[in-house]
Amino acid sequence: MKSRDEVRRERLIKNEQSFRDYNNRRVSFEQEADVEDDLVPFVCECGDSECIEGMELSVDDYMAAHSSGLRFTVKPGHYFPEAERVVAEHDRFWLVEKHEA
Numbered sequence: 001m002k003s004r005d006e007v008r009r010e011r012l013i014k015n016e017q018s019f020r021d022y023n024n025r026r027v028s029f030e031q032e033a034d035v036e037d038d039l040v041p042f043v044c045e046c047g048d049s050e051c052i053e054g055m056e057l058s059v060d061d062y063m064a065a066h067s068s069g070l071r072f073t074v075k076p077g078h079y080f081p082e083a084e085r086v087v088a089e090h091d092r093f094w095l096v097e098k099h100e101a
């Protein structure tokens with residue numbers, strides 16, 4: 001029997017993963033279009049299933065931010081301390097990292 005906290009954490013991770021998949025497809029598209037220096041609209045990868053906000057990153061910023069599989073890019077302030085910690089606070093986005101399971 002899973003605790004409510006476990007269920008909530010799994011839902012957070014699953015949600016963030018799906019947004020990340022979307023953003024990765026976006027990266028492939030932008031790389032083909034050869035606009036790597038431009039700001040690209042990405043979706044916020046926070047764990048709030050209601051969040052449909054976006055933020056702008058360069059493709060390089062995005063790729064660097066996701067060097068670890070536990071890291072996600074979110075809008076400033078969109079993070080859940082029970083599931084993740086803030087790694088870096090940039091003007092346009094924050095980088096968060098999941099706690100190890």
Ligand SMILES: [Zn+2]
Pocket residue numbers: 044045046047048051052053074075078
């Ligand atoms: Zn968000």
